[in-house]
Amino acid sequence: xxxxxxxxxxxxxxxxxxxxxxxxxxxxxxxxxxxxxxxxxxxxxxxxxxxxxxxxxxxxxxxxxxxxxxxxxxxxxxxxxxxxxxxxxxxxxxxxxxxxxxxxxxxxxxxxxxxxxxxxxxxxxxxxxxxxxxxxxxxxxxxxxxxxxxxxxxxxxxxxxxxxxxxxxxxxxxxxxxxxxxxxxxxxxxxxxxxxxxxxxxxxxxxxxxxxxxxxxxxxxxxxxxxxxxxxxxxxxxxxxxxxxxxxxxxxxxxxxxxxxxxxxxxxxxxxxxxxxxxxxxxxxxxxxxxxxxxxxxxxxxxxxxxxxxxxxxxxxxxxxxxxxxxxxxxxxxxxxxxxxxxxxxxxxxxxxxxxxxxxxxxxxxxxxxxxxxxxxxxxxxxxxxxxxxxxxxxxxxxxxxxxxxxxxxxxxxxxxxxxxxxxxxxxxxxxxxxxxxxxxxxxxxxxxxxxxxxxxxxxxxxxxxxxxxxxxxxxxxxxxxxxxxxxxxxxxxxxxxx
Amino acid sequence: xxxxxxxxxxxxxxxxxxxxxxxxxxxxxxxxxxxxxxxxxxxxxxxxxxxxxxxxxxxxxxxxxxxxxxxxxxxxxxxxxxxxxxxxxxxxxxx
Numbered sequence: 001x002x003x004x005x006x007x008x009x010x011x012x013x014x015x016x017x018x019x020x021x022x023x024x025x026x027x028x029x030x031x032x033x034x035x036x037x038x039x040x041x042x043x044x045x046x047x048x049x050x051x052x053x054x055x056x057x058x059x060x061x062x063x064x065x066x067x068x069x070x071x072x073x074x075x076x077x078x079x080x081x082x083x084x085x086x087x088x089x090x091x092x093x094x095x096x097x098x099x100x101x102x103x104x105x106x107x108x109x110x111x112x113x114x115x116x117x118x119x120x121x122x123x124x125x126x127x128x129x130x131x132x133x134x135x136x137x138x139x140x141x142x143x144x145x146x147x148x149x150x151x152x153x154x155x156x157x158x159x160x161x162x163x164x165x166x167x168x169x170x171x172x173x174x175x176x177x178x179x180x181x182x183x184x185x186x187x188x189x190x191x192x193x194x195x196x197x198x199x200x201x202x203x204x205x206x207x208x209x210x211x212x213x214x215x216x217x218x219x220x221x222x223x224x225x226x227x228x229x230x231x232x233x234x235x236x237x238x239x240x241x242x243x244x245x246x247x248x249x250x251x252x253x254x255x256x257x258x259x260x261x262x263x264x265x266x267x268x269x270x271x272x273x274x275x276x277x278x279x280x281x282x283x284x285x286x287x288x289x290x291x292x293x294x295x296x297x298x299x300x301x302x303x304x305x306x307x308x309x310x311x312x313x314x315x316x317x318x319x320x321x322x323x324x325x326x327x328x329x330x331x332x333x334x335x336x337x338x339x340x341x342x343x344x345x346x347x348x349x350x351x352x353x354x355x356x357x358x359x360x361x362x363x364x365x366x367x368x369x370x371x372x373x374x375x376x377x378x379x380x381x382x383x384x385x386x387x388x389x390x391x392x393x394x395x396x397x398x399x400x401x402x403x404x405x406x407x408x409x410x411x412x413x414x415x416x417x418x419x420x421x422x423x424x425x426x427x428x429x430x431x432x433x434x435x436x437x438x439x440x441x442x443x444x445x446x447x448x449x450x451x452x453x454x455x456x457x458x459x460x461x462x463x464x465x466x467x468x469x470x471x472x473x474x475x476x477x478x479x480x481x482x483x484x485x486x487x488x489x490x491x492x493x494x495x496x497x498x499x
Numbered sequence: 500x501x502x503x504x505x506x507x508x509x510x511x512x513x514x515x516x517x518x519x520x521x522x523x524x525x526x527x528x529x530x531x532x533x534x535x536x537x538x539x540x541x542x543x544x545x546x547x548x549x550x551x552x553x554x555x556x557x558x559x560x561x562x563x564x565x566x567x568x569x570x571x572x573x574x575x576x577x578x579x580x581x582x583x584x585x586x587x588x589x590x591x592x593x594x
Contacts (some may be wrong), residue, residue, distance in 0.1 A: 101578075247557075249555070308543070310539075336579060344590055344591075345589055350511075350512075366510045366511060367534075369514040370502070370513075373510070382550050383541070385550030386548040386549070387548075388550070389550065390545070392551060425532050426529055427533065430536070
């Protein structure tokens with residue numbers, strides 16, 4: 001068989017079961033690709049021995065006819081997921097050499113179904129960022145490059161964030177798929193920037209247990225893959241009730257893959273006029289194209305209004321830092337991670353946290369402490385939570401009026417180059433999440449699907465937003481968009497280093 | 500509302516993050532940029548709106564109030580920067 005890293009996850013699954021390929025061959029091909037791609041800095045920890053051991057076990061199971069749903073499929077795991085016995089950093093210095101003695105529920109679900117881990121993927125520190133530039137271990141380089149004449153520009157393009165290692169690894173064919181997490185857009189924005197597919201499921205669909213917490217009322221796990229079908233396959237294994245997370249929902253997980261190819265005839269798609277903001281002509285044209293694709297597939301297009309959209313991002317920058325300041329209080333140099341010596345215990349805490357947290361994390365923890373502090377709690381935090389109710393109500397009303405899903409752009413632009421955004425003003429970077437953050441605020445499922453390439457040769461994505469727990473409809477609609485859109489040709493490996 | 504240098508120091512202490520004197524001005528500017536960005540929220544009419552506490556109308560599951568887990572002292576201490584037997588060691592708190 002030709003290079004097995006060029007298979008989709010679904011194709012690799014079928015090839016393994018048909019014994020056209022062994023899990024060991026498939027895994028070795030990925031390990032080799034990872035070793036040659038260190039210039040991208042997508043992996044923080046590589047686990048080739050563990051992967052090959054698991055692959056041998058998978059081959060034995062396939063030989064016995066006991067293949068599980070994801071048997072022998074090599075994946076990357078965002079380094080926000082705790083993995084038993086494998087260093088977990090959250091891309092922060094403060095976790096130091098933290099090696100969990102337990103496994104996150106979502107990754108455990110993937111291993112239960114036979115998947116195997118290639119290593120841990122880079123991210124923005126504590127998932128706070130939109131470009132993967134806040135990682136304490138250096139930025140991730142996107143496999144995509146800007147077009148320049150007949151060739152490519154030298155500028156290093158960001159893979160989005162916070163799941164930048166996940167999006168880069170999948171787009172560079174270093175893994176068949178990757179886990180990611182999304183608090184304000186951290187699955188969908190990097191997927192849009194790299195021509196991949198990323199779904200943030202409904203809040204409560206996946207367990208958050210064992211995933212390093214950022215903002216607990218917004219955080220959700222989800223996959224990044226190269227096709228819509230692959231995302232459906234991965235999410236089915238990742239999702240499900242977990243008694244260890246009281247916000248995880250006890251409802252059956254449908255066979256999402258069955259939704260791929262289902263007719264979207266008669267589905268009502270809402271187009272929110274408030275999203276036509278500042279994206280520019282290229283984004284608006286892509287959006288119009290997406291509308292046309294869904295209309296051609298038989299969907300009914302209706303204009304809707306989500307009047308509180310513009311307040312979502314500012315409200316998010318109160319709620320998320322508030323929850324982060326509380327969640328990150330645990331990094332105190334006592335139970336795990338970095339410890340700096342101090343003259344007393346308070347001094348030890350302060351020095352440890354000053355040394356351990358990067359600039360963006362420090363900023364957010366401080367904003368969070370401020371908006372929760374005496375005298376400001378009502379003016380900032382409570383008001384933001386009320387606005388969150390209004391944002392959710394906007395969606396509730398659209399769905400009650402018969403809308404099945406909402407179509408929007410995924411990001412306001414194609415990917416930018418390292419150092420281009422946010423250096424002087426942190427808010428400039430925050431604006432990346434303007435189309436995605438409403439979805440987290442309302443707890444809804446959202447999927448990013450590639451729509452084509454911009455004039456600069458970089459990918460552009462569309463976003464579909466669904467009713468709570470109706471991921472299946474999103475997969476049907478996303479598959480319709482995927483088959484109508486120009487096929488994404490992932491970049492040739494210009495990053496390859498001679499071994 | 501904007502923060503002055505004394506407020507920056509107060510917030511940093513609340514957050515238990517040491518800040519150097521030369522950082523205070525820059526941090527203040529960054530925090531004010533974020534506070535300016537969120538300022539438009541004060542224009543929203545929120546009269547009679549309940550703050551959102553849960554995105555889904557779900558009943559939280561309850562379980563019997565019994566011990567279901569435990570006995571992992573070694574695992575819990577495995578990553579401690581300083582430990583003694585089954586204790587975390589910290590600088591002296593009480594003189």
